[in-house]
Amino acid sequence: MSRNPSGLDPSFHIHIPEGDDRERRVCDHCGFVDYENPRIIVGSVAIWEDRVLLCRRAIEPRRGYWTLPAGFMEKGESPAAGARREAWEEARARLETDQLLGVYSVAHIGHVQMIYRARLLSDAIAPGPESQEVGLFRFAELPRDLAFPSVTWAMRHYLETRDQTDFAPRSAPLADAEGGPPGL
Amino acid sequence: MSRNPSGLDPSFHIHIPEGDDRERRVCDHCGFVDYENPRIIVGSVAIWEDRVLLCRRAIEPRRGYWTLPAGFMEKGESPAAGARREAWEEARARLETDQLLGVYSVAHIGHVQMIYRARLLSDAIAPGPESQEVGLFRFAELPRDLAFPSVTWAMRHYLETRDQTDFAPRSAPLADAEGGPPGL
Numbered sequence: 096m097s098r099n100p101s102g103l104d105p106s107f108h109i110h111i112p113e114g115d116d117r118e119r120r121v122c123d124h125c126g127f128v129d130y131e132n133p134r135i136i137v138g139s140v141a142i143w144e145d146r147v148l149l150c151r152r153a154i155e156p157r158r159g160y161w162t163l164p165a166g167f168m169e170k171g172e173s174p175a176a177g178a179r180r181e182a183w184e185e186a187r188a189r190l191e192t193d194q195l196l197g198v199y200s201v202a203h204i205g206h207v208q209m210i211y212r213a214r215l216l217s218d219a220i221a222p223g224p225e226s227q228e229v230g231l232f233r234f235a236e237l238p239r240d241l242a243f244p245s246v247t248w249a250m251r252h253y254l255e256t257r258d259q260t261d262f263a264p265r266s267a268p269l270a271d272a273e274g275g276p277p278g279l
Numbered sequence: 280m281s282r283n284p285s286g287l288d289p290s291f292h293i294h295i296p297e298g299d300d301r302e303r304r305v306c307d308h309c310g311f312v313d314y315e316n317p318r319i320i321v322g323s324v325a326i327w328e329d330r331v332l333l334c335r336r337a338i339e340p341r342r343g344y345w346t347l348p349a350g351f352m353e354k355g356e357s358p359a360a361g362a363r364r365e366a367w368e369e370a371r372a373r374l375e376t377d378q379l380l381g382v383y384s385v386a387h388i389g390h391v392q393m394i395y396r397a398r399l400l401s402d403a404i405a406p407g408p409e410s411q412e413v414g415l416f417r418f419a420e421l422p423r424d425l426a427f428p429s430v431t432w433a434m435r436h437y438l439e440t441r442d443q444t445d446f447a448p449r450s451a452p453l454a455d456a457e458g459g460p461p462g463l
Contacts, residue, residue: 116408125306131354134316135391170315170389174382194447198358198379198393205354207319209382263378263445 133205137177138165139213140253141190146231147250148215150185152242153227160242163210163249164188166225174209182213186229187221190214194260197252199245199267210249212256317389321361322349323397324437325374330415331434332399334369336426337411344426347394347433348372350409358393366397370413371405374398378444381436383429383451394433396440 109118119131140163141148149161164185168177175192182188190213199208220229232238234254241247245267252265293302303315324347325332333345348369352361359376366372376395383392404413416422418438425431429451436449 122306122309125309132316132318133352133354135319168317168391170317171386173384173386174391176386195382200357200359202355202357202360207352207358261445261447264448 131205133200133207135168135174135177136165136206136208137168137174137211138163138181138208138249139178139190139192139211140196140249141182141188141213141215142253143215143218143231146233147237147253148182148186148188148190148220149230149232149238149246150222150226151228151230152225153222154225157242159227160240161238161246162242163246165208165210168209175211178209178211178213183223185223185226187219187223188229189216191216194262195264196256197245197249197265197267199248201245201267208245210245210252212253315389317384317391319352319358319361320349320390320392321352321358321365321395322347322392322433323362323366323374323376323395324380324433325366325372325397325399326437327399327402327415330417331421331437332366332370332372332374332404333414333416333422333430334406334410335412335414336409337406338409341426343411344424345422345430346426347430349392349394352393359395362393362395362397367407369407369410371403371407372413373400375400378446379448380440381429381433381449381451383432385429385451392429394429394436396437 108123109120111118112121148164150164151161152158164182166181166184168174172180178192179190182190193212193214195209196212197208197210199210201208218231220231222229234250248265248267256262292307293304295302296305332348334348335345336342348366350365350368352358356364362376363374366374374397376397378396379393380396381392381394383394385392402415404415406413418434432449432451440446
């Protein structure tokens with residue numbers, strides 16, 4: 096997730112930009128201010144009949160492990176549109192997004208995951224370039240090697256709410272998920 | 280929202296970074312890749328008895344207009360913790376966040392607003408550096424000069440759901456809010 100993947104020696108210095116209230120990394124050359132904003136990951140628990148779509152990762156981190164179709168939200172799309180794009184890119188799946196199932200904040204790495212409940216429009220799926228294989232799994236027969244805790248959370252939250260039409264999105268069951276100054 | 284606020288001449292060129300699938304702006308000097316990820320704005324409809332907390336903006340955009348306490352989420356905090364921090368920074372208000380009231384995606388500017396329902400812990404409020412004044416308003420006596428459409432949406436969605444304990448967060452009533460590739 097580095098914002099400096101080129102390996103070039105960066106020319107950053109640390110100071111408080113005008114109008115700001117905390118120190119930021121600023122590039123001497125391009126003036127870029129590294130606000131280190133949290134990044135949004137969008138994805139889905141996408142269902143065909145009684146089965147869930149999973150993708151076996153072809154890339155690090157957690158290459159070879161199974162995950163829900165999800166990835167970084169891009170500008171110019173809504174979170175739900177991003178979740179549909181990721182399902183297409185990773186599993187060549189077309190789906191209809193329904194409600195927001197979970198908002199999983201992982202404060203220490205600055206990620207906010209927004210996972211939607213979704214329905215596959217067909218069972219025609221195929222691995223995209225970031226997937227080794229894709230599959231539709233019954234919840235009683237899930238692969239054991241799941242990539243991330245949030246994959247487990249989202250499937251559990253799907254099962255908890257599958258018969259509900261109006262519910263609050265679930266949160267990450269993590270002690271550190273809240274973060275922020277104590278008492279605020 | 281420029282990421283190059285210094286006015287320096289940037290040394291960007293446009294190319295597709297390795298492992299990516301779309302063109303990005305890259306700085307020749309620091310290697311910074313401008314992914315232009317959407318940014319998360321966190322805020323609250325914060326209530327004291329039958330009144331809502333509003334802040335009159337001391338900064339652009341929309342200086343002098345009234346808004347909900349809200350701002351860019353920082354790394355190291357959850358969205359709800361960020362909403363509490365913003366209420367403290369803008370109105371010296373302490374509050375308890377409840378459910379996620381709205382997720383307002385404004386695709387064309389790359390913002391995702393996450394607005395929480397919240398309860399003020401006391402009516403002790405005071406303007407922070409980004410507010411000209413702060414106030415608690417009955418919904419029948421709101422100021423007319425509201426800063427942003429999402430201020431209106433969030434208060435409307437608060438009133439729609441005020442008696443509910445479990446509900447899906449509302450969306451922006453905008454035709455362009457979805458964005459993303461058509462058909463996906």
